Amino acid sequence: xxxxxxxxxxxxxxxxxxxxxxxxxxxxxxxxxxxxxxxxxxxxxxxxxxxxxxxxxxxxxxxxxxxxxxxxxxxxxxxxxxxxxxxxxxxxxxxxxxxxxxxxxxxxxxxxxxxxxxxxxxxxxxxxxxxxxx
Numbered sequence: 001x002x003x004x005x006x007x008x009x010x011x012x013x014x015x016x017x018x019x020x021x022x023x024x025x026x027x028x029x030x031x032x033x034x035x036x037x038x039x040x041x042x043x044x045x046x047x048x049x050x051x052x053x054x055x056x057x058x059x060x061x062x063x064x065x066x067x068x069x070x071x072x073x074x075x076x077x078x079x080x081x082x083x084x085x086x087x088x089x090x091x092x093x094x095x096x097x098x099x100x101x102x103x104x105x106x107x108x109x110x111x112x113x114x115x116x117x118x119x120x121x122x123x124x125x126x127x128x129x130x131x132x133x134x
Contacts, residue, residue, distance in 0.1 A: 042116065044129050059097040061090045063115055064132070067106035071115065080111065084118040091122065101129045 064072040073086040119127045
């Protein structure tokens with residue numbers, strides 16, 4: 001064993017610098033490509049409390065949505081795409097009428113939102129949403 005030199009045991013080392021570079025590049029990529037949406041909440045306001053009883057009742061346009069997402073405008077079956085036309089027709093007959101959406105607990109939210117959008121398209125500022133009993 002005279003002629004052989006003993007080698008020192010080399011420790012394996014992992015250089016983490018390239019991995020950190022990749023992590024920072026991925027972080028920058030995800031920050032730059034992230035989409036920041038300016039979301040607006042639907043204004044579902046309850047009716048204001050009444051301080052005095054009105055002398056004459058306000059006419060109401062009642063839009064009812066049942067558990068099967070069938071839409072009724074003043075107790076007449078209506079297609080969801082014709083809700084706006086029905087509201088405009090009824091508002092022409094009684095200009096100061098209020099719009100109320102009566103939704104069944106099993107009705108889908110997208111149906112109610114689409115009806116509210118149709119009412120907003122008919123220039124209705126305030127649409128009240130109530131939950132039906134059954």
